[in-house]
Amino acid sequence: MIEQGEGGVATVILVDQRGWLLLQERDDNARVAPGQWGLVGGHVEPGEDFECAAYRELAEETGLRWESGLRKWFDGHFRHSGKSRPVRFQVWLAATTCTDEDIATGEGRRIVFVDPVALNNLDLGESAEHFVRELLNTRTYAELVQGAEATPPHP
Secondary structure: OEOOOOEEEEEEEEEOOOOEEEEEEOOOOOOOOOOOOOEEEEOOOOOHHHHHHHHHHHHHHHOOOOOOOOEEEEEEEEEEOOOOOOEEEEEEEEEEOOOOOHOOOOOOOOEEEEEEHHHHHOOEHHHHHHOOOOHHHHHHHHHHHHHHHHHOOOO
16 A cells, blocks of 8 residues: 655665765755755655655655665654654665765755764754664664665666
8 A cells, every 4th residue: 555645754865885875965045954964855745655755856856766776764753853743754775886976966055975974073954863873873774885886876
């Protein structure tokens, strides 16, 4: 059964061969986390399922047109501070051999692969802070790094 969007957010984290994560530096006009670093993704459109939204957002924001290969890692609710209600989030993951040169920034200041060591020096938005830190402490992250070598650069 396809889950239809309920005003939720579908995000994507790609992990390259070095273990670096694809993040977006948002511009100052962004509605959420302006000027901060966040995840690629966005709101699920009415009638759209979360998985379709993840692929659509990835293409719109990065120019990467994947047709399969994203795997759902998180499906639950996240509450931003100062908000009265949590929002449903789905976080989709994939390993990749893509590089910064393969990315066409469709939103924000830039979208680049970021070394996890550098995360402490970035102003991460709340949801990015939560989900990236959570991912880095999992076996799934290590598997993505290992799998990146076998993934074609342009899915």
